[in-house]
Amino acid sequence: MADKASSDWKVKGAREIFGARPALLTFQRWKLHILHQTEVHMTTFHVPDMSCGHCRKAIETAVGAADSTATVECDLDAHLVKIDSKLPAGALAAALEDAGYKATVAA
Numbered sequence: 001m002a003d004k005a006s007s008d009w010k011v012k013g014a015r016e017i018f019g020a021r022p023a024l025l026t027f028q029r030w031k032l033h034i035l036h037q038t039e040v041h042m043t044t045f046h047v048p049d050m051s052c053g054h055c056r057k058a059i060e061t062a063v064g065a066a067d068s069t070a071t072v073e074c075d076l077d078a079h080l081v082k083i084d085s086k087l088p089a090g091a092l093a094a095a096l097e098d099a100g101y102k103a104t105v106a107a
Helices: 002-018 053-066 089-098
Strands: 024-028 031-035 041-046 071-075 080-085
Touching: 041 089, 053 071, 053 080, 053 089, 080 089
Parallel strands: none
Antiparallel strands: 024 031, 041 080, 071 080
16 A cells, blocks of 8 residues: 555656646666657758668667657668657657667758
């Protein structure tokens, strides 16, 4: 019973802090990121090491783990990845780097 009370307290505490706005808490590279963004925006990355279908799948999986609602388009020939996501470009670049792909925001 104590576990349920503790769990209820954490949920109520989070609701008091964040209110009705959705919040995403992630631990990446030992930093706490608290995101309140609800607007989807497109970010294009240059990923020079992306060259095959396996790379495409690894990138789609990494982005999907960071934001399950994101859509990913990969252009293998141009080495570009277009991502529609609620996450900022820095968080997406970190997800790509964690998957083993150096990514820079394309101009």
